[in-house]
Amino acid sequence: MxxxxxxxxxxxxxxxxxxxxxxxxxxxxxxxxxxxxxxxxxxxxxxxxxxxxxxxxxxxxxxxxxxxxxxxxxxxxxxxxxxxxxxxxxxxxxxxxxxxxxxxxxxxxxxxxxxxxxxxxxxxxxxxxxxxxxxxxxxxxxxxxxxxxxxxxxxxxxxxxxxxxxxxxxxxxxxxxxxxxxxxxxxxxxxxxxLKGSPLSLRITRRIMKLALAGASAEELDRVELELRAQSMASADFAEGMAAFMDKRRPVFAGK
CATH class of the missing domain: 3.90.226.10 (2-enoyl-CoA Hydratase; Chain A, domain 1)
Incomplete structure (x- = not known):
């Protein structure tokens, strides 16, 4: 085939x-x-x-x-x-x-x-x-x-x-x-x-956008945002992004 x-x-x-x-x-x-x-x-x-x-x-x-x-x-x-x-x-x-x-x-x-x-x-x-x-x-x-x-x-x-x-x-x-x-x-x-952004942030952003475009309720969007905010702020990419910003350098993201 x-x-x-x-x-x-x-x-x-x-x-x-x-x-x-x-x-x-x-x-x-x-x-x-x-x-x-x-x-x-x-x-x-x-x-x-x-x-x-x-x-x-x-x-x-x-x-x-x-x-x-x-x-x-x-x-x-x-x-x-x-x-x-x-x-x-x-x-x-x-x-x-x-x-x-x-x-x-x-x-x-x-x-x-x-x-x-x-x-x-x-x-x-x-x-x-x-x-x-x-x-x-x-x-x-x-x-x-x-x-x-x-x-x-x-x-x-x-x-x-x-x-x-x-x-x-x-x-x-x-x-x-x-x-x-x-x-x-x-x-x-x-x-x-x-790809200048964090791969993890791309996935998180896409998920929220897809839910919003599909007409998810405000309650569901609030729930998922809280869940993803916790995931994002606990991630290695978030720590690297903040460190790179403070050091005035380009971040090197791991995607997790």
């Missing part, structure tokens, strides 16, 4: 590339399980702190391989969901979507599950499932409602229409739009900025 993704390490950054450019990186039957394994390994690796997800060729991901559905050879999604990300409740490390070209259907749902979305100027986005008698039930509708103004999210969801990178940026879906061919480098620059 041909692997769907290629994986490369760049220091503390993991670059995951969906690599089926002949089919615009359409999600074949084994892709979701493979990607779940990749992101599980990323979570477990103490030397890796940020992941970047991108696509080979002229697409990020064109969505599911419709031929597999027609042939009945598709598989149920793993517990972590589409791309190992859409329903992943155990991942604590940040993932950046570096979107190049087409980002459609299940591919868009996977991108929406990432923590930061950036795109090159050629990118375009849609959830076209209603146009083929389906619905975007892989988490994309929920994420779209959280990440875009309500009326625009509803329009995009109900029409299945496509928007370009400039429009996605205007609507707040993207953090950056960059020239074609530079999106992975731009994602690495964001990751490098993140």
């Amino acid at each position: 041909t692997p769907f993704c290629t994986v490369a390490r760049d220091g503390a950054i993991l670059v995951v590339t969906m690599n089926n450019p002949a089919k615009l990186n359409a999600l074949v039957a084994h892709a979701h399980d493979e990607m779940a394994g990749i992101f599980n390994a990323f979570e477990a690796d103490p030397e890796l702190h940020v992941a970047i997800l991108t696509g080979a060729g002229r697409a990020f991901c064109a969505g599911s391989d419709i031929a597999a559905y027609v042939a009945g050879t598709n598989r149920p999604l793993p517990p972590a969901g589409g791309g190992g990300l859409t329903h992943n409740t155990t991942l604590n490390k940040p993932v950046i979507a570096a979107i190049n070209g087409l980002c459609m259907g299940g591919g868009f749902e996977i991108a929406l599950a990432c923590d930061i979305l950036i795109a090159d100027e050629t990118a375009s986005f849609a959830l076209p499932e209603p146009r083929v008698g389906a619905a975007a039930l892989g988490g994309g509708l929920i994420q779209l409602a959280r990440k875009m103004p309500p009326s625009h999210a509803m329009k995009l969801a109900l029409t299945g229409e496509r928007i370009d990178a400039a429009e996605a940026y205007r609507l707040g879906l993207l953090a950056e739009v960059v020239p074609a061919g530079t999106v992975v480098d731009a994602a690495k620059a964001i990751a490098a900025n993140m």
Whole structure:
């Protein structure tokens, strides 16, 4: 079985590339399980702190391989969901979507599950499932409602229409739009900025942000903040950060 993704390490950054450019990186039957394994390994690796997800060729991901559905050879999604990300409740490390070209259907749902979305100027986005008698039930509708103004999210969801990178940026879906061919480098620059901070602090910050974006109650947020504040202040990274600040030097974080 041909692997769907290629994986490369760049220091503390993991670059995951969906690599089926002949089919615009359409999600074949084994892709979701493979990607779940990749992101599980990323979570477990103490030397890796940020992941970047991108696509080979002229697409990020064109969505599911419709031929597999027609042939009945598709598989149920793993517990972590589409791309190992859409329903992943155990991942604590940040993932950046570096979107190049087409980002459609299940591919868009996977991108929406990432923590930061950036795109090159050629990118375009849609959830076209209603146009083929389906619905975007892989988490994309929920994420779209959280990440875009309500009326625009509803329009995009109900029409299945496509928007370009400039429009996605205007609507707040993207953090950056960059020239074609530079999106992975731009994602690495964001990751490098993140890695100036404590890896433990990245995980703690991401957890609170995810809870808040998901609409957690004030009581739950207060409870988790108290728990994480105690964890943070008792950590080696906190002690190193304070010492480095007082010594006017760059901290060397251990991630714990």
